[in-house]
Amino acid sequence: MVLTRRNFSPSGKRPVAIARESRAFIHKMAAEVFPPERLALRQPCDPGRDGLGARQDLAAGAIAAAVASLLVNWVRPDDSTGTLAMLLDLSVSLWVTFWTATYVTLRLASVMPAVSGWFRGDRPRHEASRTVGAPASPCRAWAFAIAISLLCTAEWILHGGAANPFLATSRPEAGMESWTNADGYATILDGYPAQGDGLFLLNLLGLFMGDRPAISGEFDRRAGHVYLVSLLQAPLGAYWAFATVNLGAWITSALAVWRLGWRRWPDRAVGEVAAVMVATGQGFIFMSTAPQAHPTALAAFAVVLVLLDEVAVWTARGTTGMRAALAAAWATGLAGLLYFGHIPLLLVTWVFGAGRVSPGILAGVTVAALAIATAWQWYGEWLLGLRFSGGNNDLAGGAIQIWFRILSEGLWSFRWQFHAGSVRGLLVGSFYYPWWILAGVGLMVTAYRARVWALAVFVGAIAPAIAFSPQFRLPRVAYFAYPAVYLLAAAGLVAIARAMVPPAPDPVAEGSRRIARGAIIVVGLAGLAILTNLDLVGNQSFTVWFHQAQENAW
Amino acid sequence: MSGLHSIARHWPWLVVAAAVAMQCAVASAPTAIARGFMGGVIGIAAMLATEGMPRARAAVAAAIVIGSVGLASGAGSFADPPLALWTEILHDDAMRIHHEIALPRTDHRWRAGADAGASPYLYVCARGRLDVPDTLDVSLGGDSLASLGPSMMFGPRPQPDSVGFYRIPLPWARLDGRDRISVGVTRHAGTSRPLEVCGTFMAKPTFRIDSSELFDGAGWTSPWVTRQGRYQIELRLVSDDGHVFGAWY
Numbered sequence: 001m002v003l004t005r006r007n008f009s010p011s012g013k014r015p016v017a018i019a020r021e022s023r024a025f026i027h028k029m030a031a032e033v034f035p036p037e038r039l040a041l042r043q044p045c046d047p048g049r050d051g052l053g054a055r056q057d058l059a060a061g062a063i064a065a066a067v068a069s070l071l072v073n074w075v076r077p078d079d080s081t082g083t084l085a086m087l088l089d090l091s092v093s094l095w096v097t098f099w100t101a102t103y104v105t106l107r108l109a110s111v112m113p114a115v116s117g118w119f120r121g122d123r124p125r126h127e128a129s130r131t132v133g134a135p136a137s138p139c140r141a142w143a144f145a146i147a148i149s150l151l152c153t154a155e156w157i158l159h160g161g162a163a164n165p166f167l168a169t170s171r172p173e174a175g176m177e178s179w180t181n182a183d184g185y186a187t188i189l190d191g192y193p194a195q196g197d198g199l200f201l202l203n204l205l206g207l208f209m210g211d212r213p214a215i216s217g218e219f220d221r222r223a224g225h226v227y228l229v230s231l232l233q234a235p236l237g238a239y240w241a242f243a244t245v246n247l248g249a250w251i252t253s254a255l256a257v258w259r260l261g262w263r264r265w266p267d268r269a270v271g272e273v274a275a276v277m278v279a280t281g282q283g284f285i286f287m288s289t290a291p292q293a294h295p296t297a298l299a300a301f302a303v304v305l306v307l308l309d310e311v312a313v314w315t316a317r318g319t320t321g322m323r324a325a326l327a328a329a330w331a332t333g334l335a336g337l338l339y340f341g342h343i344p345l346l347l348v349t350w351v352f353g354a355g356r357v358s359p360g361i362l363a364g365v366t367v368a369a370l371a372i373a374t375a376w377q378w379y380g381e382w383l384l385g386l387r388f389s390g391g392n393n394d395l396a397g398g399a400i401q402i403w404f405r406i407l408s409e410g411l412w413s414f415r416w417q418f419h420a421g422s423v424r425g426l427l428v429g430s431f432y433y434p435w436w437i438l439a440g441v442g443l444m445v446t447a448y449r450a451r452v453w454a455l456a457v458f459v460g461a462i463a464p465a466i467a468f469s470p471q472f473r474l475p476r477v478a479y480f481a482y483p484a485v486y487l488l489a490a491a492g493l494v495a496i497a498r499a500m501v502p503p504a505p506d507p508v509a510e511g512s513r514r515i516a517r518g519a520i521i522v523v524g525l526a527g528l529a530i531l532t533n534l535d536l537v538g539n540q541s542f543t544v545w546f547h548q549a550q551e552n553a554w
Numbered sequence: 555m556s557g558l559h560s561i562a563r564h565w566p567w568l569v570v571a572a573a574v575a576m577q578c579a580v581a582s583a584p585t586a587i588a589r590g591f592m593g594g595v596i597g598i599a600a601m602l603a604t605e606g607m608p609r610a611r612a613a614v615a616a617a618i619v620i621g622s623v624g625l626a627s628g629a630g631s632f633a634d635p636p637l638a639l640w641t642e643i644l645h646d647d648a649m650r651i652h653h654e655i656a657l658p659r660t661d662h663r664w665r666a667g668a669d670a671g672a673s674p675y676l677y678v679c680a681r682g683r684l685d686v687p688d689t690l691d692v693s694l695g696g697d698s699l700a701s702l703g704p705s706m707m708f709g710p711r712p713q714p715d716s717v718g719f720y721r722i723p724l725p726w727a728r729l730d731g732r733d734r735i736s737v738g739v740t741r742h743a744g745t746s747r748p749l750e751v752c753g754t755f756m757a758k759p760t761f762r763i764d765s766s767e768l769f770d771g772a773g774w775t776s777p778w779v780t781r782q783g784r785y786q787i788e789l790r791l792v793s794d795d796g797h798v799f800g801a802w803y
Contacts, residue, residue, distance in 0.1 A: 162757070162758065171801065172790060172798040172800075172801045173663065173797075173798045173799060173800050173801065175796075175797060175798065178708070178709040178710065179709045179710050179718070179719075181679070181754055181786055181788060181801070181803075182758075182788050182790075182801035182802060182803050183754070183755070183757045183758065186638070186755075186757065187635045187638055187755075188635045188636055188755045188757060188782070189635055190632075190633075193757045193758075196638065199635060199638070202632075202634070202635075205632070206632070207584060207585060207588050208585065208588055208589060208592070208625070209585075209625075209628065209631070209632065210581045210582055210585040211631045211632060213584055214584045214588070223588070223592060224592055224595070224596065227588075227589070227592035227593070227596070228596075228621075230625055231621030231622070231624055231625050232621070232624065233625075233628065233632065234624050234625065234627065234628020235624055235628070237632070238632050303603075307603050310603075310607075311603075311605065323602075323605065326602060327602040327603055327605060330595075330598060330599045330602050330603075331599050331602070331603055333595070333599075334595055334596060334599040337592070337595065372595060375591075376591060376592075376595075379587075379591055380588075380591075383584075383587045384584055384587060384588060538662070538663070
């Protein structure tokens with residue numbers, strides 16, 4: 001006999017009633033076994049259940065591989081394909097560029113239900129507001145914060161003054177410049193040698209200090225940074241004011257990345273390891289005491305990422321959502337007054353926010369942020385007579401013009417650009433291979449919630465660097481990706497340690513295993529720190545690559 | 555009561571606004587305009603960002619107040635750095651430049667270069683394309699070393715009248731047994747026009763802070779005294795493939 005809803009009724013109840021009771025029972029059990037909090041942690045859109053085809057990043061990878069292959073094989077051969085090393089360099093550069101472009105496109109297109117349906121696993125969901133990997137106790141948090149601050153300070157001291165890599169790489173022995181004298185591209189601030197571009201900030205500093213009239217300079221758009229410096233100039237002097245702002249930014253960046261880590265990665269160690277990577281990071285070491293806006297802008301980038309989470313811009317609705325959007329817009333606009341940090345931040349906001357936040361809110365944040373950054377230009381031109389043109393003020397516009405020219409010259413010229421301005425060399429200059437390998441491992445083991453966020457931060461940061469590459473290959477611009485790269489690399493390092501020493505069910509055995517995993521992580525971090533500190537023993541390879549990219553060399 | 559409640563809730567806003575206003579009130583119009591914009595934008599950003607975080611908001615407000623007090627009460631002036639590039643015009647045959655360099659024999663870069671078989675060179679920065687007879691003569695310890703010529707030009711030189719280095723080979727034998735070298739630069743005999751030698755700031759001399767000197771026909775003066783600077787005359791160790799082990803002055 002075949003059981004049907006009609007004939008199977010052991011309790012004598014009608015099938016409809018049984019079904020209703022069954023559903024109620026299942027819901028009750030589910031609520032007990034999987035409380036709502038835990039259900040959210042299960043991450044229902046985990047791609048593991050949907051297969052590779054459900055992930056936008058992998059789909060973008062396949063599309064990028066196809067486009068790169070077409071460009072490598074269909075366009076006539078030239079020097080860029082002459083050797084295997086050149087061919088690989090070109091292929092990676094093309095792949096990374098098209099992967100970034102495709103991923104951004106797919107993420108933005110996900111707001112359309114039709115496109116969203118293609119990638120069930122990566123369908124944008126409303127972000128759960130939670131902290132999953134917070135420090136175990138306030139004491140531990142304070143101890144770690146103090147330790148990180150001391151580590152940043154030690155690196156800042158070691159790489160300060162004449163040892164500042166931004167300055168040191170411009171000396172003749174670094175092999176990068178042939179026109180500089182023995183001191184490199186330098187200026188002397190308060191008796192201390194400092195990176196030469198600092199000279200061009202002094203007129204703005206003089207304006208904020210009330211010492212000089214408004215005089216146009218190379219960095220009029222970065223006046224927010226100079227204003228912060230001016231708050232410290234009177235007690236500290238110009239050199240130490242610039243240097244102290246950099247140190248504050250460095251520490252802030254490390255703590256912000258720590259915060260981002262504990263918010264999104266369930267393993268507390270990920271944020272801590274990433275914070276150490278920031279404290280010993282190539283970009284901050286390179287800048288150390290240089291009188292430049294980059295460290296402040298890098299810090300602003302990470303702080304605004306924290307802020308976007310803290311004000312719940314991804315989840316808040318109604319009046320709270322509007323306030324969150326206003327805070328996000330204002331902070332993003334402010335980042336644009338330091339350097340061009342508002343551009344990667346807006347990209348992150350769109351790529352991660354598409355599908356989570358209404359397009360109207362995203363557009364409002366964009367317009368308001370750009371308005372704040374642009375308002376300084378109008379205000380400065382109108383009331384102060386600053387010109388906002390010439391030198392570094394015009395570089396972004398120049399890059400766009402070069403792209404138009406390249407595209408007008410055809411596919412050969414387009415492909416050649418990826419050889420002449422190797423994107424692989426740019427990214428390896430920002431973060432050397434070990435970080436990329438660890439980040440790749442981290443990407444594989446990181447679950448949806450953190451992975452999609454990290455990829456959004458990553459593409460938001462590297463897309464402007466790639467767009468700017470025909471003008472200059474500047475790893476310091478691609479270094480805006482540091483929160484994503486370091487957190488993924490930290491996740492990779494933690495995962496490797498776990499794979500080498502798996503957790504034990506026995507608490508006693510687990511205690512010693514935890515120490516072993518900690519030792520593996522410490523050794524890994526020490527190895528990475530040695531690479532970024534090689535300049536202290538006279539090896540400027542990494543700092544030179546960070547200064548001007550690795551070009552086509554591997 | 556509600557008024558007091560509102561003040562208690564919004565006091566950081568008021569404090570930040572007062573701090574920015576104070577910065578502007580004590581400054582000239584252009585400075586007040588610039589400070590007002592940046593202080594306003596940063597202050598509002600700080601307050602919006604710390605909504606719902608009273609301790610963080612109080613800390614940020616306090617930081618802005620401290621910075622504002624420092625800015626408003628500061629002397630407001632700072633010294634210009636010494637010029638990174640200037641030139642000394644040799645318009646007379648009696649004028650001569652003298653620069654002493656202590657040989658950095660204990661410097662690890664010097665030892666590495668010497669061990670690697672690198673060669674010493676003197677680098678002299680001058681304006682324009684120099685050639686006999688309108689050129690400069692370089693001497694070492696009073697003995698003639700070379701007259702600068704186009705074959706010694708080194709590095710980028712986009713314009714005929716721009717400044718750039720001339721590179722003069724220096725035999726190791728000329729350095730043997732010496733603790734320091736004394737480089738002289740004069741106009742070549744028969745030169746018909748003024749010639750310019752570059753100068754820059756002084757940061758890390760090998761010998762003395764005033765080891766660069768100019769004889770103007772009447773007496774010696776150091777550019778350290780007049781410009782906090784030196785003449786761009788440097789000793790470098792360079793390998794055959796062009797790698798510079800170090801540069802000293």
